[in-house]
Amino acid sequence: MSTPDELKTRFWNALANSPFLFLQLDSAPEKAVPMTAQLDKDADSAIWFFTTRDHGLARMGRATATFAGKDHEMFARFSGVLTEETSRERLDQHWSSPIAAWFDGKDDPNLLLLRMDLGQAEIWNSDMGFIDNAKMLLGFDSREEAREEHAEVML
Numbered sequence: 001m002s003t004p005d006e007l008k009t010r011f012w013n014a015l016a017n018s019p020f021l022f023l024q025l026d027s028a029p030e031k032a033v034p035m036t037a038q039l040d041k042d043a044d045s046a047i048w049f050f051t052t053r054d055h056g057l058a059r060m061g062r063a064t065a066t067f068a069g070k071d072h073e074m075f076a077r078f079s080g081v082l083t084e085e086t087s088r089e090r091l092d093q094h095w096s097s098p099i100a101a102w103f104d105g106k107d108d109p110n111l112l113l114l115r116m117d118l119g120q121a122e123i124w125n126s127d128m129g130f131i132d133n134a135k136m137l138l139g140f141d142s143r144e145e146a147r148e149e150h151a152e153v154m155l
Contacts, residue, residue, distance in 0.1 A: 004151040007123045011076050014069035015039065023049065023116075025082070026062040033057070037065075038094040045118045045155050048085055050099050052110045057082065063116060078121035078155055085115040118155035125149040 002010070015021075016039055024032035033056075038048035051057050060082045067076040085091070091113050095106060103111050126149070 002125055002149055002151075004153045007125055007149070007151045008121075008153055008155070010125055011067075011074060011121070011123045012039075014074035015067060015076075016041075018070045021065045021067040023057065023063060023065045025057060025059060026064055026079075027059070028056060029064070031056050032066070035065075036098075040093070046080075047116050047118065048090065048094055049082075049114045049116065050094070050102065051112050051114060053112045054110060055112070057114060058112055060084065060114065065116070073126055075124040075126065076121055078118055080116040080118040080155075082114045082116050085113040090115075121153050121155045123151050123153065 015037060019037040019039060020034060021037060022032040023035045024030075035049045035051070035057075038050070040046075040048075049057070057063075062079065063082045064077065064079050067074075067078075069075070091106060094113070
């Protein structure tokens, strides 16, 4: 059984290992798009995304992200608020060659760095371990074990 804090730690590690997720504005849920989360281990409940000023996410506001980790061992859905990040220091911190491939430099007038201030999250750990997985494969009831690997938390 994992505690909510343990699940949060596993979630952050899984997201750092594979920072790809679907992001949508709550006002336009049909427009979910794949994005790459920019993480800062010292940030308090925030992640960043590079996009363009003419992208639908540029409208900002309440948003929801959906995450599936590598090997499908971790899943999460979390909400927050997207705002423009105006810190040049933050832009420099997250700038990389893969990001540069999408823009005409850091001063590209269409470049937009979004900050997502995080709120409520639901986290599911589907890696229940060898014994619990074996029980499930043999047809034994695994619902309680699965419930113990789920948490509703604040990020």
